[in-house]
Amino acid sequence: MVDVTDKIMKYRDVAYYSGCALEGSANGYDVSTRAVAKSLGLRIKDVTDWNCCGAMEVKNIDPGLQTYLSSRVLSNAVNIDGANVVMAPCNGCYHNLKKAEYDLSNDPKAKETVNRLSEKAGHQAYHAGQAETIHALDWIKGAIGEEELRERTKGRLAGLKVANYYGCMYVRPRHIFPEKDKGPGSESTSRPHFMDDLLAAAGAENVDFPLKTACCGGAHTLSDSDTSTKLVLNILQAAEASGADVIATECPTCHSGLEMHQVRAEKRFGKKTRITMLYFTQLLGLALGIGPRRLGIHTNISDSTDLIIDKRLT
Amino acid sequence: MSDVSAQAIKDQKILHLDQIEARIEAMESCLSTGASYQIASDLLNLGEEVLEIWIAARGQMPTSDSREGFRLLALHRQGSRSEPSFNACRETCRELAYHYNLITGEPEHRHTVGRLRLMIMVARHLCLFVSGKMRVANLGQFCCASKPLRENMNLE
Numbered sequence: 090m091v092d093v094t095d096k097i098m099k100y101r102d103v104a105y106y107s108g109c110a111l112e113g114s115a116n117g118y119d120v121s122t123r124a125v126a127k128s129l130g131l132r133i134k135d136v137t138d139w140n141c142c143g144a145m146e147v148k149n150i151d152p153g154l155q156t157y158l159s160s161r162v163l164s165n166a167v168n169i170d171g172a173n174v175v176m177a178p179c180n181g182c183y184h185n186l187k188k189a190e191y192d193l194s195n196d197p198k199a200k201e202t203v204n205r206l207s208e209k210a211g212h213q214a215y216h217a218g219q220a221e222t223i224h225a226l227d228w229i230k231g232a233i234g235e236e237e238l239r240e241r242t243k244g245r246l247a248g249l250k251v252a253n254y255y256g257c258m259y260v261r262p263r264h265i266f267p268e269k270d271k272g273p274g275s276e277s278t279s280r281p282h283f284m285d286d287l288l289a290a291a292g293a294e295n296v297d298f299p300l301k302t303a304c305c306g307g308a309h310t311l312s313d314s315d316t317s318t319k320l321v322l323n324i325l326q327a328a329e330a331s332g333a334d335v336i337a338t339e340c341p342t343c344h345s346g347l348e349m350h351q352v353r354a355e356k357r358f359g360k361k362t363r364i365t366m367l368y369f370t371q372l373l374g375l376a377l378g379i380g381p382r383r384l385g386i387h388t389n390i391s392d393s394t395d396l397i398i399d400k401r402l403t
Numbered sequence: 404m405s406d407v408s409a410q411a412i413k414d415q416k417i418l419h420l421d422q423i424e425a426r427i428e429a430m431e432s433c434l435s436t437g438a439s440y441q442i443a444s445d446l447l448n449l450g451e452e453v454l455e456i457w458i459a460a461r462g463q464m465p466t467s468d469s470r471e472g473f474r475l476l477a478l479h480r481q482g483s484r485s486e487p488s489f490n491a492c493r494e495t496c497r498e499l500a501y502h503y504n505l506i507t508g509e510p511e512h513r514h515t516v517g518r519l520r521l522m523i524m525v526a527r528h529l530c531l532f533v534s535g536k537m538r539v540a541n542l543g544q545f546c547c548a549s550k551p552l553r554e555n556m557n558l559e
Contacts, residue, residue, distance in 0.1 A: 299498040300495070306531075316531055316538065330521055
């Protein structure tokens, strides 16, 4: 059984692995994560000299190299920054770091590759178990929890109907997430709820959204754009049909896919949807009383200005 | 089988999926007819048909077994065997079964039309997902990680 107090203390000071997407297309996710951390009094320190996690391009060609790249991030966090928890808000980064941890625990070949490449690169190899990789959802849920969040946000998201969209990589494949599906308090791989829990604590009403872990078509964006657009359009329409005002996201790939294909769906198929997308950290930031600009909401493609005004979120 | 005839068969299956997508689309217009039980059954059957196409394309005979009372779930299990990326539609299948139970369990419920609308979207998602995987069969072991492509590459 996890000691809740230990977890609170452990997660209040973490190494932050933003990854490349949060430096570019998902800058609003990065800015809002930092703003929320500051507001909640949580310490996040960027992993020194971090590199690409290997998603997805490297993994396609050489999965061993991807494991090494992710292990180097973990090695820097442990050996340079002295961290024992690495928080990654990006589903791709989170997934790859978890996969590297799993591979290093279970695959001698992966271990041998990581040791060899680490030596060649001149740094200490990462060994399984030296750090815990968590998602931004685990971080806020573990370090703050719903009760404290409820007190701090004072129900500011009341009246806002949210469809929580997790995407596929946050929970799959199940075997690389040994801490999930452990009963009450743990995350579920079939019906994830951490984002629902946090936003509900901030006063939001979560709608029953049937496509919360469905494919966003990210794999087909370039090779088969029409299928990607149709998959996204279906997600957007389902969120609207569920009665949501906004889709909360926690994956930069899904988020930009939803935003870009929303525009494309209108141009290509003449199908307009009105729903907007916000990162869950942006929603939590609004609930904490942080201004939209400080949360990078203006950098999203999806324009949430009307929503923020209508729902009096600022 | 020659590459040309294999491609022809694949194209035919994709065409079949396009037809299923059109049939799902057409159900939108039947929502207020009061035939909720029939529509839910048809959507479930179309979901099964989609998975049958996926399984047949992999050279297997679609199972007639059921899992948790649904053939759809048994078909999904069969379709994801040695293809872990197919688990990306596991919850979509489960949502389809859930909506079927919800609608047929209480066909007179005041939310039935809304539930049917969502069930249509879930069925469409399954169809689009499988259709996408059929078109780009070498993509997709977790977003973009093309395992089959990788396995066929000589990296030395």
